[in-house]
Amino acid sequence: MPAPIQQPSQLFTAMATTLRNTAALNVQVGNHDDFSVPGNQAWVLIDFDRNAQGARAADGRIAHVLTVSLQVIPAVAATAFAAYDLIAALKNLVTDNRWGLPGDQCDLPMNLDGLPSVFLRADQSYKAWTLTFDQTLYLGPTLLDDPLGIPKFARTWEVSDIDDPDQYTPLEG
Known part of the structure; x- marks a missing residue:
């Protein structure tokens, strides 16, 4: 049984580990601070956009409804549809994924939505796609x-x- 989670940031670590270990994706994973320039591999940047209130768990733990964004920046030599295809693969992976976290503390992702986006870094802009979803964590004592x-x-x-x-x-x- 997975160890109980104490902090919302543990979702980031669990997601990053899962994405890195999914060989079919072949991506670099990090946050916006980790990205410098596109390379030979696509990037998946994990960001948390919101921590909203949700209904307590049946055991009384406080719910944290996190809005998560996975922004895909394709590799330099990638085709125009590479980011779109990677978002589709990520959507398949994210659906029904608790990232190895305890099921009583981590609900399944909800409200998955993939959209084209632009990633701005200093004076550079990169065509990208972003997959957003909500995932509820239940933290604290019961x-x-x-x-x-x-x-x-x-x-x-x-x-x-x-x-x-x-x-x-x-x-x-």
Whole structure:
């Protein structure tokens, strides 16, 4: 079982590892700071555009709905459709992928969308494609874990704030 995740940045590491280890892609992976110029391999640049609120997990962990962008910059000798084809391959890989992270802490990607884009670096512009999607991570302690080991519960119709752990009561056994 994968180790529990503590930080949203662990998604970046997991995604980068998966993309680098997918031989069929043959890409360099990093963020915008890692890119200097196109080379013999295409680049996939990972960026997080948003961290929105989502519904808590069933165990009470706080949801982080991350909007992720994968920007593809084709290799120098690539054809005009190389970035488009790579976005299609990435879409196939991203669909149903939790990147090796625990399933109870990482939902499947949603709202996948590939669009043509331009990557600007200093005074250079590069034709690119960007695949964006939302992926929800559930981080922090569970509301079911109590330091005393007493399971707790709350009924939505009996409490004023279901997200307030102080309004939960011990489960009678």
